[in-house]
Amino acid sequence: MRLVLASASPARLSVLRAAGTSPLVSVSQVDEDAILAELGPDVAHEDAVAALARAKARDVVERIRAEEPLPGRAVVIGCDSMLSIDGELVGKPHTPEVAAARWRAMRGRTGRLLTGHCAILLDDGAVAGESGGTGSTTLRFGAPSEEEIDAYVATGEPLQVAGAFTLDGLGGWFVEGIDGDPSSVIGISLPLTRHLLGELGVSPVALWPDRV
Numbered sequence: 001m002r003l004v005l006a007s008a009s010p011a012r013l014s015v016l017r018a019a020g021t022s023p024l025v026s027v028s029q030v031d032e033d034a035i036l037a038e039l040g041p042d043v044a045h046e047d048a049v050a051a052l053a054r055a056k057a058r059d060v061v062e063r064i065r066a067e068e069p070l071p072g073r074a075v076v077i078g079c080d081s082m083l084s085i086d087g088e089l090v091g092k093p094h095t096p097e098v099a100a101a102r103w104r105a106m107r108g109r110t111g112r113l114l115t116g117h118c119a120i121l122l123d124d125g126a127v128a129g130e131s132g133g134t135g136s137t138t139l140r141f142g143a144p145s146e147e148e149i150d151a152y153v154a155t156g157e158p159l160q161v162a163g164a165f166t167l168d169g170l171g172g173w174f175v176e177g178i179d180g181d182p183s184s185v186i187g188i189s190l191p192l193t194r195h196l197l198g199e200l201g202v203s204p205v206a207l208w209p210d211r212v
């Protein structure tokens, strides 16, 4: 069975490859800001990332169906990660100034990294099912010094990751504790994805190599 990762995220791809799958990658083209604006400021944070993941997966499904229908059965998975902290839902900082400000605000505090997931089953190009859910992992942030924050921001790593930190990279020095699924923080929750695949009648075993 083919697996399509509807994401440009190298982290998600590496998690899935390390977990025995060989996804095709098809990057979605959705306007995340427009979707969040349409959801409005009162949307539950878990629902916001679930809606973004759903939009990404559906966007890629439409492209596959229009341009290159996959024969047989395939699963398309979309994800979206954001940090819920002190009542705010934040994504990637994009700039050094925002990354540094985020770290000054979150050091010593606790936040939840939320990752929305959507899995869509295709059977000879037709949608045969969809499942979705949000993984939530609680993180206790350390207290990097001003010098450490400046040095971390200068590496560029925090600029392009949700919440301005990584668990498995340089950011790991500044994460004191985690409660929940680490793969969800890195970009895709393997246990949650297994449950979502299960709702579609698929086991991750079917995605391992040399499996029909």
Ligand SMILES: Nc1nc2c(ncn2[C@H]2C[C@H](O)[C@@H](COP(=O)(O)OP(=O)(O)OP(=O)(O)O)O2)c(=O)[nH]1
Pocket: 006, 007, 008, 009, 010, 011, 012, 027, 028, 056, 079, 080, 081, 082, 092, 160, 161, 162, 163, 165, 166, 167, 168, 169, 185, 186, 187
């Ligand atoms: N390696 C690593 N990456 C992380 C971590 N936390 C967040 N990220 C990355 C994963 C995603 O690439 C990114 C979250 O942004 P998005 O969910 O919008 O995905 P992205 O824009 O990368 O790709 P996509 O929208 O799915 O095409 O942050 C972490 O702890 N480790």
